[in-house]
Amino acid sequence: MQLKRRSVLSGMAAAAACPICLASGVSAEEAHGGHEKHWTYEGDTGPEHWGELKPDYKSCSIGTQQSPINLAKPVHASLSQLVLNWKPFPLTVSHNGHTIVVNIPPGNTTTEGDGEVFNLIQFHIHHPSEHLVDGKTFALEAHFVHFNEKKDAALVIGVFMSEGASNESWASVFANMPKEKGDTKTTLTLDATKLLPTNHDRYRYEGSLTTPACGEIVHWNVLKVPMTATADQIKAVGALFSNNARPVLPLNRRFLLDG
Numbered sequence: 472m473q474l475k476r477r478s479v480l481s482g483m484a485a486a487a488a489c490p491i492c493l494a495s496g497v498s499a500e501e502a503h504g505g506h507e508k509h510w511t512y513e514g515d516t517g518p519e520h521w522g523e524l525k526p527d528y529k530s531c532s533i534g535t536q537q538s539p540i541n542l543a544k545p546v547h548a549s550l551s552q553l554v555l556n557w558k559p560f561p562l563t564v565s566h567n568g569h570t571i572v573v574n575i576p577p578g579n580t581t582t583e584g585d586g587e588v589f590n591l592i593q594f595h596i597h598h599p600s601e602h603l604v605d606g607k608t609f610a611l612e613a614h615f616v617h618f619n620e621k622k623d624a625a626l627v628i629g630v631f632m633s634e635g636a637s638n639e640s641w642a643s644v645f646a647n648m649p650k651e652k653g654d655t656k657t658t659l660t661l662d663a664t665k666l667l668p669t670n671h672d673r674y675r676y677e678g679s680l681t682t683p684a685c686g687e688i689v690h691w692n693v694l695k696v697p698m699t700a701t702a703d704q705i706k707a708v709g710a711l712f713s714n715n716a717r718p719v720l721p722l723n724r725r726f727l728l729d730g
């Protein structure tokens with residue numbers, strides 16, 4: 472048990488060592504030029520097997536605070552307000568083989584009330600949603616990934632999208648999605664605050680990154696009010712990634728709050 476615990480911790484240390492690799496869905500090995508067997512969303516390298524692919528991925532199979540989860544029966548709490556200090560930036564949309572990702576220049580931060588400062592690093596899209604609400608799946612879920620200065624803790628804001636009207640800011644992201652892995656497109660300036668609903672009521676729990684090495688370092692803030700995307704926009708994401716959502720994992724001994 473002691474040994475297992477140590478490998479989990481070393482996995483987490485690895486996550487801390489290369490958070491941007493993990494956050495962008497690119498493993499440290501891939502980013503650093505190695506040729507390990509890579510994780511996927513199906514088959515013998517799919518989510519059920521992530522923990523077996525590499526020692527650093529152990530948390531994926533033996534972790535007890537994993538994400539995503541089914542967001543059900545939350546305990547109501549007076550949560551601190553999410554404070555977003557985000558500035559408009561030149562939009563660069565990339566395809567990293569696992570998702571569509573928008574990397575964000577330094578200088579954009581989020582805090583919960585007057586809590587720890589987290590730097591916004593990137594956002595990316597899952598099709599369909601990773602979190603469920605009372606067992607219900609949404610068409611898409613975007614994750615706004617932040618790390619603290621020490622890079623040993625993350626804050627992720629999750630935003631659901633269901634089918635409906637086009638949103639101007641999201642439309643500029645969808646319109647610039649590269650079709651091939653490794654491609655990047657740069658376009659106009661984006662105000663990322665417009666990618667979120669104005670109402671920040673949310674679910675709050677402690678969990679993990681939803682891609683290997685599944686480090687249990689994430690303060691999850693999943694917004695309750697979904698954004699909307701047109702059927703064509705959702706289809707365009709689905710054409711690139713038919714399923715890039717990790718299945719839900721048990722809540723175990725954690726509190727799910729809402730407020």
Ligand SMILES: [Zn+2]
Nearest residue numbers: 595597614681
């Ligand atoms: Zn994600």
